[in-house]
Amino acid sequence: MELFINQLINGLNTGSIYALVAIGYTMVYGIIKLINFAHGEIMMFGAYFAFVFAYMIPWNLPFILIIIISMILAAIMGMLIERIAYKKLRKAPRISALITAIGMSLFLQNLALLIFGASYKRMRPLVSTEPVHLFGFNISKLTLITIGLSVFFMMVLTFFIHKTKPGKAMRAVSQDKGAAILMGINIDNIISLTFAIGSALGALGGIFYAMAYSQIYPTLGVMPGLKAFIAAVFGGIGNITGAMVGGYLIGIIETMTKAYISKQWVDAIVFGLLILILLFKPSGLLGKSTKEKV
Amino acid sequence: MSVLTVKNLGISFGGLRAVDNFDISIENDELVGLIGPNGAGKTTIFNLLTGVYIPTDGDILINNKSTLGKKPNEIVMLGSSRTFQNIRLFKNMTVLDNIKIAYHNRMSYGLFGSIFKTKKYRLEENKAVQIASELLDVFGLDMYKNDLAKNLPYGKQRKLEIARALATNPKILLLDEPAAGMNPQETEELMETIKLLKKQFDISILLIEHDMRLVMGICERIVVIDYGKIIAKGNPEAIRTNPDVIKAYLGE
C-alpha cells in the first residue's frame, strides 16, 4: 500500500509536468488547429534557460526568479516562432503547417545542440530534495513544489481564460475566428498571447522535468513532448481542462505501468494507448467531435 | 418507372430533427427542383441520398434498390451521381483525368495490367479517353482537356463537375446549387446545358437552387421544404402562388 501511494505521488509529479506541457499543445491547437511539434523543444529550451541563469551566470538568483525569467524568455521564443514560421501558413493546407512545425522542432533541437553541445548537462535541483514528512509519507520537497506550483499556475490560467477580457477573446477566437474579427478582436495579438502562455507553461514543465531527472540535453523535449501531446489528445484536444486531466492520467498510467507491469515496455504501452484513443474516441475525454462539412 | 423513391426519410442530429418525413418519387426523364429557405435541410437531403449521412429512419430506393447500409461509392454504382454546393473537383489533375476517374468502375484491368500495360489496359484506357473526350465535347470543354482543373474559369469548373457526375453513367443526377456564384449570362448558359444533357443522356435530375429564374424556368415539378419538412409540391405555377411557400420565404 505504501508503495502504491508513493507511486501515485510519483505519478502526480510526472502528471503535473505532462499537464503543463499539454496545455500548450491544446491551446495552440484550439486556436489555429496546428499540432505545434516544436512545443517539446520550447520545453527543452525552458530547462536550458533555467540552467543558464542558475549555474552559468553567477548572480545567485532565487529559484522563483529563475523560473519566471525562463518562462518569460520561453514566451518570447514561442511568439517569435509563431510570427516567423506559422503566421504565413494560417490559410495554407494544414499539412504544410504541420510539416513546418516538424521542421521547427528539428531546427530548435539542433540549435540547442550547437549552442550547448551534445553532452548531458547536470541539472542539480534548484530546491532541496530532502523529504518532507506529510500525512505519514516521506515526499521530496521538489515533488511538492512541482505539484504545488503546477496546480497554482493552472488555476491562474483557468481564472485568466474565464474571467479576464483577453482570456474571453482567446476563447472567442478558438470558436469562430471570423466572428471574433468582426467583434473587433485583433486575432494576431490573441494568437501571440496563446503561444506566449503555452510556451511559458511548457518551459515550466521543462524545468521541473530536468530537475526530476537531474539532466539536460538537446532532445530532452522529444519524449515528454510526445507524451504530453498524447495527454492533450486523451483529454480532448482544444480543451484546456481536458489537457490538465489528460496530463495527470497519462502521468499516473505511465508511473503505474513502470512500477507494476514493465519498465521496458512502458513507451509501447503509452503509445498503444494513444492509438486506441485515436481510434475509438478521437475527440478525447472532454472534446467534441466534428465532421467535415459537405 | 421510378428512378428515385424516397419514403418517410428522416434524420436527427442530437435533438435536432433536420429532415422529417420526406417523401419524393422521381420518374424517368423528370427534372425536379428542391427549394427552400436557407437552412431548410436541402443539402442534408442530398447527403442522405448519396450516403454521406445515414438516415435515422425511412428508406431510399434508386432503381428499386435500397441504398441503406451502402457506402457513397456503392450508391453511385446503383445509378445516382451528384455535384457539390462548393465545387469539388480534383484540382491538380487534368480536365480529362477528372472525367476518367469517374470511369474507374467501368474498367476492369488489375494491378498486373497496370504494370505490364497489357492489351486490356490499352483498350480500356483508350476507350476511356475517347468517351471522356466526347463527353467534354458536349460541354464545350474539349479544348481544355489537358489543362489542370483548377485553372478553368468558375463557370467551366461547374460544367466540368456536372460532366464528371455524368461520366459515372447515372440514371439520376443530383445537382446542388449549380448556378451558385454565376452571373446571369453564365446561369443562362447553364440552363441550356441542363436542358441539353437531359435530352441527350436520358436521365432524371433533382436540383437544389436558389436562383428562382432557373428553377421556374426549367423544372417540371418543384418540392418546397422548410424546417426539414415538405410544405408544398407542384408545378412552377402552383408553387409561385402557394401561400405557404410565400410565407416560408418572406415570413409572416
Place this chain on the structure above:
Amino acid sequence: MDKLKQLHKTLVNNKFINYTVVFFIFIILFLLINSGVINRYLSNLIIMILIMIVMATSLNIATGFLGQLHLGHAAFMGIGAYTAGIIGIALQDVIASDLLLFLVATFGAMITAGFAGFLVGTPALRLRGDYLGIMTLGFGEIVRTVITNLKSITNGAQGLSGIPRIMTFPIAFWTTVIVVTLIFLFMNSRHGRAIISIREDEIASESVGINITRYKLLGFILASMFAGVGGSMFAFKESFLAPISFNFIKSVEIFVIVVLGGMGSLSGSIIAAIVLVFLPEYLRDFNQYRYLLYSSVLIIIMLYRPQGLMGTKEINFIKIKTWIKSKYTKVFLKGSD
C-alpha cells in the same frame, strides 16, 4: 551498318529513351566504380542514395499521391531490414548465389513490411490528416520499442550483426530502378488515378464511385512493401542493424526528401534524395550543421514553395529529347537561311 542504324533507332525511339538513359547512367557509374575512379567510400554513398531513393519514392505513394501524412515510414523500413537480416543470416550457407539470397530475403521483407502496413493501415486510415500523422508516429515508436525488447530475435539494443554484406552497386541500382518503375507504372493506371483523386478530394472521389477505404489501404500497403525493399537493401549494405537506425528522426529524413522533391513527383524524390544525401557528406566540415540544414530547408520550402522542387511534375527524357530536337532544328534552319 543497317543493323547499327536499327539499334540506334530503337535506342532513341520515344518508348525506350527513358530506359536507354537509365542504362547509360548504370554503365557509366559501373565503369567508374570498377576502374576505381569512384572509391569505396563514394560507391557506398551511392548505394545509400539508392536506398534513400527507394524509401522516398515509396513514401511518396502514401504522402505524395495518396496525400496522407505518414510519419512512421522508417518503422516499416526497420521491419523489412530485420526480416531480411534474419533471413540472410539463416540462409547464407544454404543459398550460394548472393543475388538469389537478396531476392529471397527481400521477398520476405516485403511480406512482413506489407503485412505491418495492412495491420496499421486498416484502423489508421479512418483518421484524417494530423491525427493519422500522430498515429503513424506512435506506431513507429512502438515498433522501435518492440525491436529493442525482442532480444531473442533481434538482439535488442546491441543490434543484429553478422548479416552477409552482399549489397553491390549493380544489385542496388537495378533494385531501385525496378521499384521506381513499378511505382511509376502503377501511378499511371486507373488504380493510381484513384489514389491521386483521394489526395485531391476524398468526398468527391467517393462520389464518383471510388472505394476510398480500399485504395487508401492499397496505397499504404504498397508504400510499406517498398519500404521493406529499402530495409532489405540497407540490411545487406550495413551488415549490422540497430533499432536506433529506424527512429522518428529517420522517418523525418525520408519525409523531408519527399517534401523537398515535391509531393507526388517521383523524379523530384530522386533528385532530392541525391541532393540531401550527398550534400552533407560532401561538405564534411558542415556535418554538425546537417540537421540544421535539413530543418531550415523544410521550413523555407513550406513557407516559399510548398509544392517542393518539382510539384507533381515528372522529368521525362522523351520531352527533353523533343525539346532538344526542336532547338536543334531551329538552329539548323537558321543556318540554312
